[in-house]
Amino acid sequence: MNSAMTNTESAGLMMSGVTLLHDDGGSKVRALDDVSLTVSPGEFVAVVGPSGAGKSSLLAVAGGLIRPDAGQVRIGDIDLVTASRRDLANIRRTQIGFVFQSANLLPALTALDQLRLPLTLGHVAEPRDPMQMLEEVGMADRADRRPHQLSGGERQRVGIARALMTRPRLLLVDEPTAALDSSRSQEVVGLLAREAHKHGVATVMVTHDRDVLHHCDRVLQMTDGKLIPVDTI
Amino acid sequence: MMGSVVALIAVLMVLLSGLSVGLVNDGVSGLKKLEVSSFAFKSGVDKSAAFTRSIVDTEAADVWAGADGVAESAPFGLTLVNTRTDRGVDVDLALFGVEADSWLVPRAAIGRDLAGPDQVLLAGTLEDAGVAVGDVIEVDQLGRELEVVGFLDGQHTFGHVDVGYVDLRTWQEIRAGIRPGEEAPDHVHREVTAIAVLNEDGGEPDFAAVDEAAGTTSMTLEESFGASPGYTAELTTVQMIQWFLYAISALVVGAFFTVVTIQRRQEIAVMRAMGASTGYLLRDSLIQSVILLLVATAAGMGIGLLLGVSLSASEMPFALDVSAVTVASVFLVLLGLIGAAFGVVRVTRVDPLTALGASR
Numbered sequence: 018m019n020s021a022m023t024n025t026e027s028a029g030l031m032m033s034g035v036t037l038l039h040d041d042g043g044s045k046v047r048a049l050d051d052v053s054l055t056v057s058p059g060e061f062v063a064v065v066g067p068s069g070a071g072k073s074s075l076l077a078v079a080g081g082l083i084r085p086d087a088g089q090v091r092i093g094d095i096d097l098v099t100a101s102r103r104d105l106a107n108i109r110r111t112q113i114g115f116v117f118q119s120a121n122l123l124p125a126l127t128a129l130d131q132l133r134l135p136l137t138l139g140h141v142a143e144p145r146d147p148m149q150m151l152e153e154v155g156m157a158d159r160a161d162r163r164p165h166q167l168s169g170g171e172r173q174r175v176g177i178a179r180a181l182m183t184r185p186r187l188l189l190v191d192e193p194t195a196a197l198d199s200s201r202s203q204e205v206v207g208l209l210a211r212e213a214h215k216h217g218v219a220t221v222m223v224t225h226d227r228d229v230l231h232h233c234d235r236v237l238q239m240t241d242g243k244l245i246p247v248d249t250i
Numbered sequence: 251m252m253g254s255v256v257a258l259i260a261v262l263m264v265l266l267s268g269l270s271v272g273l274v275n276d277g278v279s280g281l282k283k284l285e286v287s288s289f290a291f292k293s294g295v296d297k298s299a300a301f302t303r304s305i306v307d308t309e310a311a312d313v314w315a316g317a318d319g320v321a322e323s324a325p326f327g328l329t330l331v332n333t334r335t336d337r338g339v340d341v342d343l344a345l346f347g348v349e350a351d352s353w354l355v356p357r358a359a360i361g362r363d364l365a366g367p368d369q370v371l372l373a374g375t376l377e378d379a380g381v382a383v384g385d386v387i388e389v390d391q392l393g394r395e396l397e398v399v400g401f402l403d404g405q406h407t408f409g410h411v412d413v414g415y416v417d418l419r420t421w422q423e424i425r426a427g428i429r430p431g432e433e434a435p436d437h438v439h440r441e442v443t444a445i446a447v448l449n450e451d452g453g454e455p456d457f458a459a460v461d462e463a464a465g466t467t468s469m470t471l472e473e474s475f476g477a478s479p480g481y482t483a484e485l486t487t488v489q490m491i492q493w494f495l496y497a498i499s500a501l502v503v504g505a506f507f508t509v510v511t512i513q514r515r516q517e518i519a520v521m522r523a524m525g526a527s528t529g530y531l532l533r534d535s536l537i538q539s540v541i542l543l544l545v546a547t548a549a550g551m552g553i554g555l556l557l558g559v560s561l562s563a564s565e566m567p568f569a570l571d572v573s574a575v576t577v578a579s580v581f582l583v584l585l586g587l588i589g590a591a592f593g594v595v596r597v598t599r600v601d602p603l604t605a606l607g608a609s610r
Contacts, residue, residue: 103527
């Protein structure tokens with residue numbers, strides 16, 4: 018088993034022996050090949066690798082967006098592999114926060130409404146206060162701005178705050194610096210690291226950007242669907 | 251953009267609805283203003299042309315008068331004539347022949363009530379056409395002269411022709427083509443178009459039995475509208491256009507929301523990735539379409555009503571009717587919603603995986 022597990026504490030995320038096959042012109046390609054990964058609450062893990070290595074597939078499986086062909090995926094004691102589609106939607110809504118490329122904010126909503134959105138999707142046991150979250154990410158003075166009125170870095174800050182609104186146990190971050198210059202990239206990933214540690218959220222970030230890796234607790238390399246700790250490369 | 255299209259359709263709906271009501275009024279407003287429950291025509295008459303083809307004996311009125319549930323019955327004559335006033339105004343008339351002492355005779359709004367032979371009480375709209383109380387109108391071909399004694403209030407028309415009330419004997423002689431000074435054969439004064447029947451309050455005559463006894467075929471007042479010339483054809487045409495507009499509206503709204511849903515794919519994918527249920531997304535999209543349809547329809551109806559008010563004052567057969575406009579609005583919104591439902595159902599097919607940078 019290819020293992021990248023380095024932490025045995027009570028897991029935020031636990032993936033074990035995960036294999037994901039993709040169709041590729043009639044043949045099967047291993048997008049994830051026997052991947053195991055444990056991320057503890059409050060731990061900030063980066064996954065780097067070339068395009069097509071399987072980084073987004075890793076996020077998709079960890080986020081319950083796609084079911085693996087083999088292996089186990091758990092968030093705490095919640096089993097994502099056997100959960101129904103409806104349960105998976107509930108798990109994503111209450112247990113997982115997503116930070117997307119370019120933030121993927123809804124164009125019609127103000128920054129404050131972006132943060133209210135996750136709370137309108139269904140019952141949330143202990144929601145965070147949207148204004149307080151905006152203050153936490155330094156965006157309180159932009160609360161009434163819509164996405165087109167914000168810079169790329171500001172949009173990502175709002176996206177990070179939105180992902181934390183439901184007090185998720187797992188934060189999945191997809192290429193957060195893809196559209197940012199280097200100084201904004203440092204700010205955004207620094208913010209992510211602080212929030213992950215402060216709120217005790219197990220965080221997995223996939224990125225091409227090696228300049229931001231010093232903010233992370235651990236760095237893993239994804240190559241051809243396999244996950245390898247960077248210090249063993 | 252979409253709102254403007256729905257609003258324009260709503261404007262058209264108001265105009266068509268007004269045209270539809272206007273045509274109805276122009277075709278049968280004279281009949282609608284009669285205090286009549288039903289007409290008894292000649293037995294077996296062609297119902298689409300009953301007013302022009304039916305001839306019944308005045309004695310049938312006595313049979314109807316004695317029937318259970320009937321409060322009043324009286325002979326009623328209807329024929330179309332061309333006339334000209336002594337001041338040279340050409341006037342086409344739908345002559346309603348009624349007994350001067352019957353309940354069918356309306357009160358004059360201007361001038362005197364109808365009181366006897368060789369008088370005519372005209373629809374109020376003819377006053378605007380240049381006819382005045384005291385004018386004498388002459389029936390073409392016959393030379394029969396009628397004195398204009400008064401005008402009725404508002405529109406009284408039959409088959410797009412203004413109504414004139416005359417005494418029954420006068421009507422019978424005009425219909426039979428009797429010229430002044432000629433002796434009318436006996437049968438002329440026994441023949442009328444139909445028997446007008448007024449039911450007692452809550453009364454329900456046994457129409458089949460009374461028809462058989464009187465040798466007549468009954469039609470309710472509303473059924474008799476279809477016997478007005480061109481009424482059914484005109485109404486069917488306008489209603490068909492309305493239904494096509496409803497269908498076009500549903501299709502346009504459906505196409506619009508299909509495009510909107512496709513444009514919102516990424517947004518919807520993000521919401522699904524965040525855990526939005528299918529029910530939530532459908533509800534969200536449908537609420538948006540309801541709001542758009544309601545606002546656009548209200549705006550269109552408002553513009554349509556403003557246009558309608560000016561059209562009502564024109565020569566066009568156009569009349570605004572609150573219930574008809576309301577029904578048109580409700581149908582527009584409902585059918586638009588059905589179209590929107592077909593468009594927004596696509597949200598269920600959006601893959602949340604597409605919210606990630608690439609679905610690898």
